[in-house]
Amino acid sequence: MFGYYFDLALRSLKRNKTLTALMVLAIAVGIGASMTTLTVMRLLSGDPLPGRSQHIFYPQVDPDPANKDSDEPYDELDYHSAVDLWSAKRADRQALVVSSPIKVAAPGSDVPASKLDMLSATADFFPMFGVAFQYGGSWSAEDDARHSRVAVISADLNNKLFGGRDSVGRTLRLRDKDVRIVGVLAPWRPSPLFYEVAGGRFAHGHTDGFYGKPEDVMTPFFTGMDLNDGNFYQFTCWQVPERPGYLKDSPCVWVRLWVELADAGKADDYRRFVASYAAQQMALGRFSHAGNTRMRNLTEWLDYNGVVPSDVRLQTWLAFAFLAICLFNTVGLLLAKFLRRSGEIGVRRALGATRGAVFAQCLVEAGMIGLLGGIAGWLLSLVGLWLVRHQPVAYADMAHLDVSMFAVTFVLAVATSVAAGLLPAARASRVAPALQLKTL
Secondary structure, eight states: OHHHHHHHHHHHHHHTHHHHHHHHHHHHHHHHHHHHHHHHHHHHHSOSSTTTGGGEEEEEOOOOTTOOTTSOOOSSBOHHHHHHHHHTTOSSEEEEEEEEEEEEEOTTOSSOOEEEEEEEEOTTHHHHTTOOEEEEOOOOHHHHHHTOOEEEEOHHHHHHHHTTSOOTTOEEEETTEEEEEEEEEOOOOOSSOGGGOOOGGGTTTOOGGGGOOOOSEEEEHHHHHHHHTTOOOOSEESSOOSSTTOOTTSSEEOBEEEEEOSSHHHHHHHHHHHHHHHHHHHHTTSOSOOOOOEEEEHHHHHHHTTOSOHHHHHHHHHHHHHHHHHHHHHHHHHHHHHHHTHHHHHHHHHTTOOHHHHHHHHHHHHHHHHHHHHHHHHHHHHHHHHHHHTSSSTTGGGOOOOHHHHHHHHHHHHHHHHHHHHHHHHHHHTOOHHHHHHHO
């Protein structure tokens, strides 16, 4: 029976080519716009560490004497609090993280020196965030303790400096000191750059910067302090530091600490540990209050910072509103198309076709229009994403249509066209055969 309906629908579409083209175009434009924005929205709002994010936490304490326990603590930690919490080793894994710009050169390379972002982190950073290596591996906890002059570089920098060859053991010059390369990352592009996220609540929706590329150079945390002291940026200070950029003993917050905790029991224990640490610092006179601590997991932290840019959310809503308008137009065109065939439907009803059969035939025709609209909408989505990739935004290079969104394109096109065809099909199935036969 479906094959018969399919054949009737195909004949009908060929018989009214202009009307068919208008309906396909309406659906294609709506699907193309909505799938372009939906793809970007999905890229920006996805879980950057699926399967791990519920075990990754971001502790906060508040060393600012001017704040109150009712305030939110600052988004980053002062150096001493961060190192104290990290040194306690109370989590399954813990990583100190800070980034800074630094001059990078490769002795013996023709590539001139350039200023790049350097990430300084402790050894657990790589296994905790599941970072894979193309060559070599990460440094060890002993390298952290010894302030070893070692580094890990990105695949992009390895391609640029060493032509993509195994550069483990080669020398890299950071500022005016040499370090030994111990690892080259496999291509890695988290979305967003979650370990750098902070201060999103002050960005008023302008959070494109959270979707930048990972740093090209990574060193052990304390090695980075030695190599680049004087070039670090504070998140905020409650007093002007004596020497800007030299932040170890300054009244500033500028270091991030991430911890991994295997289960809810360990997470509760760590929250109590952070609260106990704040109380201890208050007793020692370093903190003026101790009740202002927080510890959110990774997804909660990203939500708190509102990482998805507000303009992307707005564009997504506008695109789906546009798709709804296109579907309303399709409803009108389908209604006109089906009612123009009242005589044909009347004859079918007089020959024994049931209302359900007419209804099903009309829906098959609407579904075929949706399928054609989906093909055209898919092509328009590719054009839309190509345009996104040429926009000056940090996430532009990630705008690609993957297999799942390719499937969603056609499911959405067919589903919406069938939904648009429900009313016209119901109206067509109620055509009175006797009245139509009199007009023939």
